[in-house]
Amino acid sequence: MQLVLSGDEAVARGALDAGISGAFAYPGTPSTEIMEYVQDNLAAYVAGLPEAERGKIVAQWCSNEKTAYESALGASFAGARAIVSMKHVGLNVAMDPFTNSALVRINGGLVIVVADDPSMHSSQDEQDSRVLADFARVPCFEPSDQQEAYTMIRQAFGYSEQNEVPVLMRLTTRLSHARAMVQTGSPRLPAPKPKSNDPKSWILMPAMARGRWKLLLEKNAAFRRDAEAENTLQLRSTKLGVIACGLGLAYYLENETDWVAANGGASAQHSSKGSQRDGATPGEAPSLLRITRYPIGHDKIRQLAAHVEKLLVIEEGYPFVEREIRGVFGAPVPVMGKLSGEIPLEGELTPESVRLALGLPAHEELPPAGIKVPGRPPQFCQGCPHADSISALQEALAGEADFYVASDIGCYTLSALPPYRAVESCVDMGASIGMARGASCVGQKKAVAVIGDSTFYHSGMTNLLDAVSHKTTLTLLILDNSTTGMTGAQPTISPTSQLPALLQGLGVERDHIHELISLRKYQDENAAVIRSELAYEGVSVIILKRECLEYLKKARKA
Amino acid sequence: MNYNIILAGVGGQGSLSVSVVIANAAMKAGLQVKQSEVHGMSQRGGEVLANLRLSDSQIQSPTVPRGMADLVLAFEPLEALRYIPWLNKERGVVVSASQPIRNIVDYPEIDSVLAEIRHLPRFRIIDADGIAKAAGNPRAANIVLVGAAADLLPIPISALESAIDEIFARKGEAVIQANRKAFNDGKTQFGK
Numbered sequence: 001m002q003l004v005l006s007g008d009e010a011v012a013r014g015a016l017d018a019g020i021s022g023a024f025a026y027p028g029t030p031s032t033e034i035m036e037y038v039q040d041n042l043a044a045y046v047a048g049l050p051e052a053e054r055g056k057i058v059a060q061w062c063s064n065e066k067t068a069y070e071s072a073l074g075a076s077f078a079g080a081r082a083i084v085s086m087k088h089v090g091l092n093v094a095m096d097p098f099t100n101s102a103l104v105r106i107n108g109g110l111v112i113v114v115a116d117d118p119s120m121h122s123s124q125d126e127q128d129s130r131v132l133a134d135f136a137r138v139p140c141f142e143p144s145d146q147q148e149a150y151t152m153i154r155q156a157f158g159y160s161e162q163n164e165v166p167v168l169m170r171l172t173t174r175l176s177h178a179r180a181m182v183q184t185g186s187p188r189l190p191a192p193k194p195k196s197n198d199p200k201s202w203i204l205m206p207a208m209a210r211g212r213w214k215l216l217l218e219k220n221a222a223f224r225r226d227a228e229a230e231n232t233l234q235l236r237s238t239k240l241g242v243i244a245c246g247l248g249l250a251y252y253l254e255n256e257t258d259w260v261a262a263n264g265g266a267s268a269q270h271s272s273k274g275s276q277r278d279g280a281t282p283g284e285a286p287s288l289l290r291i292t293r294y295p296i297g298h299d300k301i302r303q304l305a306a307h308v309e310k311l312l313v314i315e316e317g318y319p320f321v322e323r324e325i326r327g328v329f330g331a332p333v334p335v336m337g338k339l340s341g342e343i344p345l346e347g348e349l350t351p352e353s354v355r356l357a358l359g360l361p362a363h364e365e366l367p368p369a370g371i372k373v374p375g376r377p378p379q380f381c382q383g384c385p386h387a388d389s390i391s392a393l394q395e396a397l398a399g400e401a402d403f404y405v406a407s408d409i410g411c412y413t414l415s416a417l418p419p420y421r422a423v424e425s426c427v428d429m430g431a432s433i434g435m436a437r438g439a440s441c442v443g444q445k446k447a448v449a450v451i452g453d454s455t456f457y458h459s460g461m462t463n464l465l466d467a468v469s470h471k472t473t474l475t476l477l478i479l480d481n482s483t484t485g486m487t488g489a490q491p492t493i494s495p496t497s498q499l500p501a502l503l504q505g506l507g508v509e510r511d512h513i514h515e516l517i518s519l520r521k522y523q524d525e526n527a528a529v530i531r532s533e534l535a536y537e538g539v540s541v542i543i544l545k546r547e548c549l550e551y552l553k554k555a556r557k558a
Numbered sequence: 559m560n561y562n563i564i565l566a567g568v569g570g571q572g573s574l575s576v577s578v579v580i581a582n583a584a585m586k587a588g589l590q591v592k593q594s595e596v597h598g599m600s601q602r603g604g605e606v607l608a609n610l611r612l613s614d615s616q617i618q619s620p621t622v623p624r625g626m627a628d629l630v631l632a633f634e635p636l637e638a639l640r641y642i643p644w645l646n647k648e649r650g651v652v653v654s655a656s657q658p659i660r661n662i663v664d665y666p667e668i669d670s671v672l673a674e675i676r677h678l679p680r681f682r683i684i685d686a687d688g689i690a691k692a693a694g695n696p697r698a699a700n701i702v703l704v705g706a707a708a709d710l711l712p713i714p715i716s717a718l719e720s721a722i723d724e725i726f727a728r729k730g731e732a733v734i735q736a737n738r739k740a741f742n743d744g745k746t747q748f749g750k
Contacts, residue, residue: 004585121596177595178609178620179581247620254619351623362646363625369639369674374664376568376636378604410603418663486602 005182007175010146011085011113012037014153016045017187018109021080023059024068026458027487028087030121030176032351035059035085035492045503051197053190056080061484062457063493066430069097069112073098076110076166077202079193081157085113088127093429093459098166099136099467105164105201106217107193109157115171118317118348122486124409124428126346133168137216139223140294141169142246146180148292154185159226161193162499163219172316174348175247220295233289233304239263239310240286240358241333243301245321248314251354259358260284286312286358291321301325305333312357313337316349346544380414383519385546388526389479390415390422392518392544393448395527396534403446403534404439408432408460410452411486412479423450430459437463437472446534447474453499454484454492461506467539468507475533476541479518481548489551496545503541512540519546559589560615561712562622564641565608568632568659572700574723576631577608579704583721584612594620603661605637612712626704631707633700634659634670635683642678651679653707655686655699682706682748689743695736703746715745 005013012034015023025035038059046054062068065086072084084094098112114132116122118197131138141156143149149171156167200208212531227380240259244252293500305311310333313322319338326335336342343349352362353445361429380387390412397403397475407413408431415422425435432449440447451460456478468475481497484490494502512533516526526544533540563580567573573629574595580592594609609621632638645652654675658668676683684706686699693702697738701722708718722741726734 004581004591107691173596174594174620177596178592178619180592180620181585182592250618250620254623351619351621355623363623365625365643366645366647366650366678368642370677371639371666371670371674373636373639374662375607376603376662378569378602379582379661383600414602 001184002124003182003184004179005141005146006033006179007146007149007171008033008115008177009037010149010182011153011171012041013182014150015083015111015157016041016186018154018157019081019190020083020157020186021057021108021190021192022072022075022082024062024071024082025085026065026068026090027484027490028090028115029085029487030171030173031090031113032487032490033176034113044511048187049189056192057190060142061490061493064382065094066097069094069101072110073097073101075444076106076108077195078108079195081105081190082107083111083113083212083366085115087123088114088116088129089123089125089428090114091132095132096524099167100204101210102136102138103204103216104165105196105198105431106160107162107164107196110166111153111156111160111169111309112166113153113169113171115173116317117173119173121173124426126317129168129170130320130321131318133170133294134320134353137220139164139167139186139227141167142292142294143169143171143175144244144246144249144290144292145175146178146182146541149175150182150184152292154188158202163222163446165216165219168365170246172247172348186545197404200321216497224295224297227293227295227298228299230293231289231291231296231300233300234287235303235307236285236287237263238287238308239287241304241311242286243289243291243304243311243313243321243325245291245313245315247316248349248354249394251349251351252288252358254351255355255360255432256285258355258360261288262360296324305331308333310334310336312342314343314349314354314357319345358556377417378414379417380411381549384411384547385481385544385548386412386479388520388523388546389477389518389544390420390450391520392523392526393450393477393530394420395523396530397446400446403448404436404444405448405450406432406435408449408451408455410455412450412452429455429475433460433463433467433474433476436474436476437467440472440474441470448477448534449474450479450486453478453480453496457493461502464503464508464541465506471538473537474539475530475536476539477530478541478543480543480545481551483548483551484549485550489548489554499543508539512536512538514542516542516544517546518544559613559712561612562627562629563610563612564622564627564630564644565610565633566630566637566641567606567661568637568661569603569606571659572631572697574608575689576581576700576704577610579701579718579721579725580711580713582612582724583717586717587588587713589614590617590634590706592617592620599661599705605640607641614642629653629710630706631703632685633703635668635675635691636665639671639674645678651682651710652682653684653703653710655685655703656683684744684747686744689732689747690740693743694737695733695740698737699750700739701737701740705741708741709748
């Protein structure tokens with residue numbers, strides 16, 4: 001079947017066609033659409049299964065990436081194929097199960113799909129998940145386009161089962177969120193394996209873990225060999241050797257014809273089909289090593305280096321391959337890339353940056369506008385409940401000289417921008433409560449944390465427990481909009497109605513839990529409640545409730 | 559044949575659905591497509607950019623290189639100015655709605671914004687909002703804009719029309735008709 005799919009959707013389609021029984025995730029741009037596609041297509045998927053299998057298929061949003069990961073791991077132990085998907089910083093949250101699950105014997109195929117966000121379109125850093133796959137010593141697959149994303153995740157499940165290891169599949173924003181035609185293959189139905197009777201391979205107590213770690217290190221030699229076999233080398237021009245990783249290939253191929261023309265070749269016709277030319281017949285185009293799997297082997301790189309005058313490494317994210325090639329003692333030929341400055345170290349690859357790195361002149365441009373074109377940063381939707389909650393907080397703090405407002409990750413972080421300039425820090429999921437608490441512990445007056453309901457469930461609860469246990473003075477505002485808003489209104493893990501009971505269960509005193517409706521017309525009374533709690537020496541929680549407008553829009557459509 | 563489009567607007571204007579309409583129409587016409595957009599935080603009232611590339615052969619980069627856009631379709635005039643460096647010097651056309659969205663404090667004088675567009679070698683400015691309102695659906699301004707650019711696209715009009723019908727099919731006959739009218743009224747603005 002031919003479908004038009006984004007990279008995220010191609011991965012999801014591939015996972016369904018690989019016969020997954022479980023999909024687990026926490027929303028995060030640019031990975032969210034993986035789970036959304038699985039959920040949207042789940043009914044049709046289940047209907048195609050034998051009666052006995054139908055009750056055993058799930059696609060669930062989870063509290064956070066760590067819980068999602070652990071559910072996927074359990075599904076694998078039980079013999080089923082499972083996918084867990086997240087954005088790059090989500091893998092930090094799931095780092096504990098991720099690195100440790102590399103040591104256990106994977107049963108049903110386990111694939112972790114991580115979408116990196118170079119250029120930080122919707123993120124707080126641009127970390128490169130290939131580095132974390134390397135850190136955990138697990139194989140990493142990196143597709144170069146949507147078709148490969150589909151094909152490769154199907155291979156990844158098989159590879160995971162054959163090698164009894166989790167496989168990390170890395171996407172980047174422009175692959176996740178670009179749509180192209182994808183040819184799908186015939187689906188494989190779920191075929192869960194039996195649970196094994198070898199618990200030693202699942203128990204990471206030191207004595208067992210040492211054996212498992214040794215085994216993993218031994219397996220790495222095979223991972224490297226397999227990656228080397230998959231990464232394709234074409235020896236052509238001796239002038240330049242290009243090493244293109246993942247999506248970097250598309251930016252190279254965009255400019256290949258022009259390179260050939262500029263370097264004395266006929267205006268060649270093979271620009272788009274370069275990958276199908278094989279063997280060592282020297283052509284006009286640069287020699288090319290395509291990397292789609294890690295850890296990389298070194299033989300093809302050596303062959304390439306022996307054939308060309310210089311190398312150019314094109315990779316999204318960190319100079320990961322480039323650094324490996326350079327080593328301490330230097331490469332036999334010049335290596336160009338992010339470390340040498342031909343490609344910027346920060347931000348995503350662009351067709352322009354790769355063009356310049358290939359030594360080609362920039363395309364001619366019209367002069368920019370004669371007037372200043374101001375940026376248009378994101379802002380609260382018209383009528384957003386967060387805007388009213390933040391206004392109430394600002395009214396409550398008016399006239400205070402010494403306070404600290406810590407924010408969390410969500411739409412309300414937009415209150416850092418004018419006209420609000422209301423919050424002072426935003427670092428990671430759930431951090432607002434910990435940061436406000438720590439500041440309060442060392443004497444900060446009026447420490448306030450602002451967090452959304454979804455982020456609170458994600459990783460705010462444990463910080464609140466710390467505050468309750470240590471009787472730290474802080475004021476927590478939970479902006480409860482019943483959804484995960486910024487990523488497009490996915491359901492939160494727990495309903496609004498349960499929140500007060502949850503807070504009491506964590507030990508917050510009942511008299512200091514307030515439920516307010518966040519509307520402009522209640523601003524003064526809401527501010528009064530916040531002000532009185534700011535004066536309280538202890539933990540107080542103010543829930544400001546009103547549904548997200550995106551959520552209402554989505555609910556109306558459904 | 560390669561045809562590169564930049565769709566520029568402000569979050570909530572429907573630029574991403576226009577990208578889908580044109581892409582679907584192009585595929586009906588037998589072309590390959592690659593669409594790229596950014597989701598998440600930037601969609602909240604900020605500048606929204608979609609890249610759409612059409613070709614009769616395989617398309618590589620998911621984004622349009624600077625200097626290589628055949629068309630900048632702008633749902634708001636300031637957003638048109640932002641992407642001038644992407645326009646192809648020899649053939650690039652800006653088709654822009656005239657109505658500003660002033661959701662920032664430093665929005666320039668609208669006359670100076672429109673004057674900048676008029677300085678470009680090839681441009682069309684259209685009162686997409688007014689035409690959509692007159693067509694009976696103020697929300698169809700984005701489709702008016704597609705109409706205004708229709709004769710520039712390497713896609714038959716009939717393919718565009720049926721792609722528009724399809725995307726609004728679930729919303730009932732009245733919405734379909736309003737969008738058809740919006741498309742046609744946009745198209746006739748430039749004598750086509």
